[in-house]
Every structure is written in structure tokens, then in C-alpha cells.
Amino acid sequence: MxxxxxxxxxxxxxxxxxxxxxxxxxxxxxxxxxxxxxxxxxxxxxxxxxxxxxxxxxxxxxxxxxxxxxxxxxxxxxxxxxxxxxxxxxAEDGPVALAAQVHSDGFRAALVGLGGRIVATAPGCETVDADPAKVLGSVVEAGAELLRKTGRRCVGAGVAVPSAVAEPEGTALNPLHLAWPAGAPVRKIFAECVRAAGITGPAFAANDVNLAALAEHRHGAGRGARDLLCVATGHRGVGGALVLDGRLHTGSSGLALEVGHLTVNPEGRPCHCGGRGCLDVEADPLAFLTAAGRDPGPEVSLLQQANELIRDQYTDPTVRTAVGALIDRLGLGLAGLVNILNPDRIILGGLHRTLLDTDPQRLRAVVADRSLWGQSGGVPILACTLDHNSLVGAAELAWQPVLDDPIAALAQT
Missing domain, CATH: 1.10.10.10 (Winged helix-like DNA-binding domain superfamily/Winged helix DNA-binding domain)
Structure with missing residues (x-):
């Protein structure tokens, strides 16, 4: 031979x-x-x-x-x-991550593939129990049912919560707009629920606006930015997040950028933090409805009520005045953040996206007028483009081990 x-x-x-x-x-x-x-x-x-x-x-x-x-x-x-x-x-038929989001007006689950593509969603729930274990158990079971129906391989799970999440413990320190106890160990509870449902892969939990910023930076309006500032108001309160040199900045213990507690109206409403006139209570959907003289109804979320009011009744002088007031408050807060952070792009989500779309010139003018860096050339202010960016961001947490080492991560699922 x-x-x-x-x-x-x-x-x-x-x-x-x-x-x-x-x-x-x-x-x-x-x-x-x-x-x-x-x-x-x-x-x-x-x-x-x-x-x-x-x-x-x-x-x-x-x-x-x-x-x-x-x-x-x-x-x-x-x-x-x-x-x-x-x-x-x-691959359209490739693995997925289980993504979940909890907010003051309910929760939802979804399966998200690579590229931030939402493959399937479960009907959202409109009530949030005071026991985080019940809520997280329900949302995981909804996700597990999606996995059973689709037969997709799951790489892990992530949940977005409306609270600062302390690292490395994974505790929700201030779920102000939920009835959950402060310091609830959401990551531990979520991981236990994931394991109990027979879902393989790691489980993660993080702040919803941080995850929205992560998703937008990878797949949406923040793509290509080096230093990206994201500010958003969803159902209650105002949150912020910062991506520096392509990585989410969470500070020494996960608590960076609590922008909701910037004072924008010293004579304004009392805030949950003990201050007065913070963005959290001066520029969220409830603040807008109050400024417009509308009593919030129980039928749909505050965010939906605020967006519909602007869309359907913007010609009403009271509504226009309320829009202007919130834009001025938001612009003042953004100007302060621009002075401190000097981002190369700002993206806005939730009601803030609607305010930007309604009167972009006014918001940009306030930021430019009240910020040193804005006066020197302006900072692009854009609307978030992903409809469910916090859900997509929650999935990004589960996808990250696969992005770090595909062979090793997939071997564990």
C-alpha cells in the first residue's frame, strides 16, 4: 500500500x-x-x-x-x-431564547431568535401579583408553552423588570411601580422557575431600559453609535441607560444612570425617591395625562392612553400645552445628561418617542439651548425603532454566552 x-x-x-x-x-x-x-x-x-x-x-x-x-x-x-x-x-429555524418582560401594567413572554427576531409571543397578562415568584412562574410557563408548541431549541432565558437590578446578586432594589418587596431576588427566582419548567440554559434578569438600550444598539436606532444614551418612559416612571464603546454601562454594582431622579421642576410633584419634581413623576404617561386634565382609566395601560390622546386630540389646546410642558421637562433632563455624558447619540422610547415624533424641533431646541455640548454642534436625537426592545434585550442576555463561545454554550442546552 x-x-x-x-x-x-x-x-x-x-x-x-x-x-x-x-x-x-x-x-x-x-x-x-x-x-x-x-x-x-x-x-x-x-x-x-x-x-x-x-x-x-x-x-x-x-x-x-x-x-x-x-x-x-x-x-x-x-x-x-x-x-x-x-x-x-x-437560520430561520435555529435556536431561540425565552424572553420575558414585567411592567406595572402586566407581563409577556416571547421566543426571540438571533438577529433580535421575535419568533413567537404569548398573550400578555394585565395584572401583576405582589408575589414576584407567582408572576415569574406564570411568565415562564407561558414561555415554556411556546417552546412546546414550536419545538424550538432554547439557549436560555432573560427577564426585563422595571427596577434597578443590583449586581452580582440580581436583586430588584426599587420596583417602585410594582407591589413587589424591595430587594426581591428576581434572578434567583426566575432561574428556579426556568429550571422547574424544564428549560435548559442559563437565566438572567436586568433592568428593562438597560435591555432596551442593548437591543437598540445591536439591532435598532442605536446601531453604530459609540456612546449611546437611551431615555424612555413606558408604563410608569422614567428610565435611562448608557452604552459606552459598544458595551452597556451599569456601574460598579448595576445601578448606574437612574435618570428618573434628575430634578427638572423644583416645585413639582413629590417623587418616590424623597425628592420633588424628578423626571420620574414629571415626564411619564401619568404626568402627561394629569397635565392634560384627563383622569386615567382602568381599561388600557397608561402608556396607551397617553399615546392615543396625543394621536387623536393633539389639536386640543390643553393637550398641546401638556405636550409642550413634557417636552420642556424632558429636554431639560436630557440637556443635563448631555453635559455630563457627552453622548454621540440619544434615543428615546415609549411616550418620549411619541413626544419626539410630535414636535421634534421643540425638543431638539431645548436640548441644544440648555446643554454646552448641544450648543457646540448638537447631538442627534432619534426615536427607538424596535417595538419590543426590552423583550429583545432580555433575549440578548441569553444569547450572550452563545455569542461568546457558540460550541461551549450550545453543548449545555
């Missing part, structure tokens, strides 16, 4: 060598496709700084893991020059 190696064995060996060389690039490569920054293998090669052969081996391994799809026939965009490249797409 000849000692020569068969031609096929040479090909397999060289492919294996390229894959071994590029195994450390699997996570970065997946993140590039996940965030839409590598639509083709040529772009992936350039972004990773590897050879075409190594990029091809990495893409093939991610495809073998069921995470992406590589177009078998390379193509080029109309008018482009150079060699056509294989397109890279996320």
Missing part, C-alpha cells in the same frame, strides 16, 4: 486546520452576522481580519451548528465590482 495520502484526506485535513485556527473567531463571527454587520462572507473576512479560507471554515462551522445559513451560490449586488461573495443569513 502506498504511503501517499489520498487527495480527499488532504482536503479534510487542511479544512480542519483552518477551522482549528479560526475556532476563536466563531463568537466574533456570529456576533457580526447577528448584528447585521457581516451580510456576506467577504465582509466577514475583512471584519475578522482572517484569510478567505479561514472565514469560510468559520462560516461552515456556524452553519453546521444550525445558527446561520451560507448561500451556496455567491452573488454580487447590481453595479458592484470584484468577485461575488456568499451571502450569510441567520
Amino acid at each position: 502506498s504511503g501517499n495520502t489520498a487527495p480527499g484526506a488532504v482536503g479534510e485535513g487542511s479544512t480542519r486546520t483552518r477551522l482549528d485556527r479560526g475556532r476563536g473567531a466563531l463568537g466574533p463571527a456570529l456576533e457580526l452576522v447577528h448584528t447585521g454587520r457581516a451580510p456576506t462572507r467577504a465582509v466577514l473576512t475583512a471584519e475578522l481580519g482572517v484569510t478567505r479560507a479561514t472565514a469560510g471554515a468559520v462560516a461552515a462551522e456556524l452553519e453546521a451548528l444550525g445558527l446561520i445559513r451560507v448561500d451556496a451560490r455567491p452573488g454580487a449586488a447590481a453595479g458592484s465590482q470584484g468577485r461575488p461573495s456568499h451571502r450569510l443569513e441567520l
Whole structure:
């Protein structure tokens, strides 16, 4: 028998060598496709700084893991020059993360795939029990039912809560708009519920606006920003988050950027924090309805009531005046944050997105007039673009171990 190696064995060996060389690039490569920054293998090669052969081996391994799809026939965009490249797409039937969100007007569960794509949602609940274990148990069971119906593989679970979440304990320190006790161990409870439901993978919990900012930075209006400030008001209160150099800034113990407690009206309403006139009580849906002289109804959420009032009755002088008042308060708070943080982009969510859409010139003018950096050139202020960004952000927590090390993470699910 000849000692020569068969031609096929040479090909397999060289492919294996390229894959071994590029195994450390699997996570970065997946993140590039996940965030839409590598639509083709040529772009992936350039972004990773590897050879075409190594990029091809990495893409093939991610495809073998069921995470992406590589177009078998390379193509080029109309008018482009150079060699056509294989397109890279996320696998539509790939794994999912269980995402959950709890807020003052209810909770919901969803399955979210790579790319921030919501695959399935469960009907939301409109009441929140005072016992966090009951609420988290219910939302996890709703998610487990979605997994049973879809038959999808689950990489883990994440929950967004309307409270600062202290690290490393994972406790909700100030669920002010829920009846939950301060310091509830939400991460521990959520993880226990996930395990009890037979769901594999790690479980995470974090503040809802932090997660909204994370989702928008990866998939929405914040994509491409280096220092991104997100401010939002959903159902009650005002929250903020900051992404610095592409990473969520949570401070030394997860409690950074409690922007809701910036004073914007010294003679204003008493705040839950003990202060007066904070953004939390001066620029949320309840504050708007009050300023517009409307009594909140129990039928739908405060956010929906406020948005509908602006949409349907903006010509009413009282409503227009209330909109202007909230824009001025919000702008004053944003100006203070711009002076301190010097972000390169601001994104607004919830009712604040509606205020921006209603009168963008007024809000931008207030921020520019009251901030040093705004006067020097202006900071782009944009609306959040993801409809369920906190849910998508909760899923990002569960996806992160896969983005860090796809092989190791998937081996545990």
C-alpha cells in the first residue's frame, strides 16, 4: 500500500486546520452576522481580519451548528465590482431564547431568535401579583408553552423588570411601580422557575431600559453609535441607560444612570425617591395625562392612553400645552445628561418617542439651548425603532454566552 495520502484526506485535513485556527473567531463571527454587520462572507473576512479560507471554515462551522445559513451560490449586488461573495443569513429555524418582560401594567413572554427576531409571543397578562415568584412562574410557563408548541431549541432565558437590578446578586432594589418587596431576588427566582419548567440554559434578569438600550444598539436606532444614551418612559416612571464603546454601562454594582431622579421642576410633584419634581413623576404617561386634565382609566395601560390622546386630540389646546410642558421637562433632563455624558447619540422610547415624533424641533431646541455640548454642534436625537426592545434585550442576555463561545454554550442546552 502506498504511503501517499489520498487527495480527499488532504482536503479534510487542511479544512480542519483552518477551522482549528479560526475556532476563536466563531463568537466574533456570529456576533457580526447577528448584528447585521457581516451580510456576506467577504465582509466577514475583512471584519475578522482572517484569510478567505479561514472565514469560510468559520462560516461552515456556524452553519453546521444550525445558527446561520451560507448561500451556496455567491452573488454580487447590481453595479458592484470584484468577485461575488456568499451571502450569510441567520437560520430561520435555529435556536431561540425565552424572553420575558414585567411592567406595572402586566407581563409577556416571547421566543426571540438571533438577529433580535421575535419568533413567537404569548398573550400578555394585565395584572401583576405582589408575589414576584407567582408572576415569574406564570411568565415562564407561558414561555415554556411556546417552546412546546414550536419545538424550538432554547439557549436560555432573560427577564426585563422595571427596577434597578443590583449586581452580582440580581436583586430588584426599587420596583417602585410594582407591589413587589424591595430587594426581591428576581434572578434567583426566575432561574428556579426556568429550571422547574424544564428549560435548559442559563437565566438572567436586568433592568428593562438597560435591555432596551442593548437591543437598540445591536439591532435598532442605536446601531453604530459609540456612546449611546437611551431615555424612555413606558408604563410608569422614567428610565435611562448608557452604552459606552459598544458595551452597556451599569456601574460598579448595576445601578448606574437612574435618570428618573434628575430634578427638572423644583416645585413639582413629590417623587418616590424623597425628592420633588424628578423626571420620574414629571415626564411619564401619568404626568402627561394629569397635565392634560384627563383622569386615567382602568381599561388600557397608561402608556396607551397617553399615546392615543396625543394621536387623536393633539389639536386640543390643553393637550398641546401638556405636550409642550413634557417636552420642556424632558429636554431639560436630557440637556443635563448631555453635559455630563457627552453622548454621540440619544434615543428615546415609549411616550418620549411619541413626544419626539410630535414636535421634534421643540425638543431638539431645548436640548441644544440648555446643554454646552448641544450648543457646540448638537447631538442627534432619534426615536427607538424596535417595538419590543426590552423583550429583545432580555433575549440578548441569553444569547450572550452563545455569542461568546457558540460550541461551549450550545453543548449545555
